[in-house]
Amino acid sequence: MNCCCVCGRNITGTSWLCHKCAKDNGVEDVAYADWPDWLKMFANQEHAERRREAGPLEIPFSMCPEAEMLAYGEWD
Numbered sequence: 001m002n003c004c005c006v007c008g009r010n011i012t013g014t015s016w017l018c019h020k021c022a023k024d025n026g027v028e029d030v031a032y033a034d035w036p037d038w039l040k041m042f043a044n045q046e047h048a049e050r051r052r053e054a055g056p057l058e059i060p061f062s063m064c065p066e067a068e069m070l071a072y073g074e075w076d
């Protein structure tokens with residue numbers, strides 16, 4: 001289950017914020033690139049948490065070179 005990166009509430013879908021936090025922080029219709037830095041930091045933490053839960057093999061390898069090495073290293 002994904003969580004809102006600000007309040008920790010369970011959310012459906014893949015966004016980083018629940019509707020309330022998005023609205024409260026004025027980023028409801030704002031692209032991630034234009035978020036305030038502190039909010040990006042929260043989202044990054046939540047991203048790391050979700051990656052950890054998904055496990056290394058669930059991550060697209062292009063996003064995580066270390067996972068690629070773990071997965072294929074022994075076949076080299």
Ligand SMILES: [Zn+2]
Pocket residue numbers: 004005006007008009017018019020021022
């Ligand atoms: Zn929230």
